[in-house]
Amino acid sequence: MVEIKKSIRVLTSKKKIGLFSLAFFVVWLLIPQKFSMPVDKASKKSYNPKSFWYYPWGKSITHKGVDIFAKEGTIVHSSTIGFVLYSGQINRGGNVVLVLGPKWRLHYYAHLQTIKTSTFSWVNRTKTIGTVGTSGNAVGKEPHLHYSIVTIIPYFWRIDSKRQGWKKIFFLNPIDYLDNYFKRKTS
Numbered sequence: 001m002v003e004i005k006k007s008i009r010v011l012t013s014k015k016k017i018g019l020f021s022l023a024f025f026v027v028w029l030l031i032p033q034k035f036s037m038p039v040d041k042a043s044k045k046s047y048n049p050k051s052f053w054y055y056p057w058g059k060s061i062t063h064k065g066v067d068i069f070a071k072e073g074t075i076v077h078s079s080t081i082g083f084v085l086y087s088g089q090i091n092r093g094g095n096v097v098l099v100l101g102p103k104w105r106l107h108y109y110a111h112l113q114t115i116k117t118s119t120f121s122w123v124n125r126t127k128t129i130g131t132v133g134t135s136g137n138a139v140g141k142e143p144h145l146h147y148s149i150v151t152i153i154p155y156f157w158r159i160d161s162k163r164q165g166w167k168k169i170f171f172l173n174p175i176d177y178l179d180n181y182f183k184r185k186t187s
Helices: 002-030 165-169 172-186
Strands: 066-069 073-078 083-092 094-101 105-115 128-131 143-150
Touching: 083 105, 094 128, 128 143, 143 172
Parallel strands: none
Antiparallel strands: 066 143, 073 128, 083 094, 094 105, 105 128, 105 143
């Protein structure tokens, strides 16, 4: 009898954890993604509107983000609220910050000169996360922020016949979000 009661308590506890996890997942999915330009004082002229999924693009084959050009040292803010999953260095990206934002989207900021946030910290759209630079494979190139948005939940309807087109189920076009930001700002 005691064993049955313990089993019921364990099942009830697992059920509560499962329900909490499901509720957290749904809530994080439903939080609106309020978006802003990550590079301080950047405009539509600061990026090429045709650079997303541009081919050929070096070792990555296609360009899965947008490069936002600015003077070295220009402040970079988080484009949305979120949780910093990683801040540090990687080979291609150099100094990078990876933020988990609303709708389970990863926001990737690369080639930073400096990092001004830390792993496992909370950021918002006013929080400085770094500065524009030329780290990683951007050494010797014009200073810029490489910015990508990746969804953890696959968008299967986005697959197309372009080179690496199957990867579009995960990579969202940040230029669409930047253009919408500037439309909202001017209206």
